[in-house]
Amino acid sequence: xxxxxxxxxxxxxxxxxxxxxxxxxxxxxxxxxxxxxxxxxxxxxxxxxxxxxxxxxxxxxxxxxxxxxxxxxxxxxxxxxxxxxxxxxxxxxxxxxxxxxxxxxxxxxxxxxxxxxxxxxxx
Numbered sequence: 001x002x003x004x005x006x007x008x009x010x011x012x013x014x015x016x017x018x019x020x021x022x023x024x025x026x027x028x029x030x031x032x033x034x035x036x037x038x039x040x041x042x043x044x045x046x047x048x049x050x051x052x053x054x055x056x057x058x059x060x061x062x063x064x065x066x067x068x069x070x071x072x073x074x075x076x077x078x079x080x081x082x083x084x085x086x087x088x089x090x091x092x093x094x095x096x097x098x099x100x101x102x103x104x105x106x107x108x109x110x111x112x113x114x115x116x117x118x119x120x121x122x123x
Contacts, residue, residue: 005119006066009074012116013062020056023048034088035097035105058084075120078113085110 022030027040027048034051038044058081066074089106093099 001119002123005071005116005123008112008116009062009066009071009078009120012078012113013059013066016055016059016062018059020052020054020059023052023055025052027052033105035092035101036095054084071120071123075117075123078117078120082110082113082117085113 031038031048038048040048062074062077065077085106089102092102092106
């Protein structure tokens with residue numbers, strides 16, 4: 001159980017780093033994958049950069065917590081971070097994005113993050 005909890009936490013944290021990188025360096029495709037297309041050359045450029053920094057910072061913070069504060073701190077972090085993909089689900093739905101992306105990507109991510117939190121609390 002411990003290996004599974006730590007592995008899932010690390011995978012999720014690294015995935016956040018990947019998302020941050022993608023929004024910073026490939027913002028157009030990243031926005032389309034998010035579920036709401038945005039033009040990085042237009043007014044949306046700053047917001048896409050903000051999303052990239054947010055996601056990247058979550059990944060770094062998660063890895064730092066896991067390495068230096070332990071599983072319990074990471075579990076609380078994951079519990080709080082689950083609010084982000086839940087909010088992303090609502091954003092995609094509210095702005096005309098596909099329901100499949102809203103639920104299949106964002107809501108599913110929230111569920112996996114909550115599972116990770118539960119596993120970390122059990123360690």
